[in-house]
Amino acid sequence: MINGKSYSWEDISVVMPHGEMVNFLNVDYSDGKEIEPTYGKGSNPTGYGTGNYSAEGKLTLKKEEHDKFVDWAKKQNKSLYRLPPFPVTVSYANEDQPTKTDILKSCKIVKVSQSGGQGDKELKVEYEIKILDGIWRDGLPPN
Secondary structure, eight states: OBTTBOOOGGGEEEEETTEEOSSEEEEEEEEEEEEEEEEOSSSSEEEEEEEEEEEEEEEEEEHHHHHHHHHHHHHHTOOTTTSOOEEEEEEEOOTTSOOEEEEEEEEEEEEEEEEOOTTOSSOEEEEEEEETTOEEETTBOOO
């Protein structure tokens, strides 16, 4: 934080294969690693075991941005679900501070939701994604 300014929505930029997005409304991503206690003598854990790592996310785009991405996919001659894994780059740039960048590596779209209703001022399209190669937080490997 510089001079009391925290990161805000205007500090986020998102890049997908078709370019930097302007008409997006939300980016949401998370990951996790299975960790389970192991037991021996007594009732307290004596250690732990680890399992799989997984990552997923959601992107909410305005219909106009979705249309740009669809046009890009058409040039690849692929449906949204058949596109090869692609990166999504999320950067956070605050005044007078170095830019922090998270890379969602090898994303695949698993669900697309779209709706419109009376009174809507803008149409939204939501992509649910699986992040196959993890979330690289400012260069830190995920697993």
